[in-house]
Amino acid sequence: MPIENGQIGLLLVAYMLGMKHGMDADHLATIDGFVRGNLQCRPLLARYSRILFSLGHGTVVISVATAAALMSGAWKLPAWFEDMGALISIAFVPLIGAYNLHQIAHVKAAISTAIISTTTRPPRLLTEH
Numbered sequence: 278m279p280i281e282n283g284q285i286g287l288l289l290v291a292y293m294l295g296m297k298h299g300m301d302a303d304h305l306a307t308i309d310g311f312v313r314g315n316l317q318c319r320p321l322l323a324r325y326s327r328i329l330f331s332l333g334h335g336t337v338v339i340s341v342a343t344a345a346a347l348m349s350g351a352w353k354l355p356a357w358f359e360d361m362g363a364l365i366s367i368a369f370v371p372l373i374g375a376y377n378l379h380q381i382a383h384v385k386a387a388i389s390t391a392i393i394s395t396t397t398r399p400p401r402l403l404t405e406h
Contacts, residue, residue, distance in 0.1 A: 311327075
């Protein structure tokens, strides 16, 4: 199936909107929270949490978009659906922000403890052995 000129433009617009979507505050805060949350107890997972989030989120977005496209002729979304999606996003941003602030305080306390308790060797918070 060949791609026509109009479809190339549509694909580029969709790609650019996806890139903008990935830089939204809720996504960046979630990824930051995953990294900080796993930094101490699972440093290897913290290292890969960004790519795992991206792959998982991309899979969900593509699946939902495909399902919506396939079923779009059979039903119509209610008028309140868009507002509900915005409210859910608005509710999650402060929750994720509060969790990140908690993690920052927790990591700062752990770093302070590690620096005070080590006199002959550097702290191992950011390295794996």
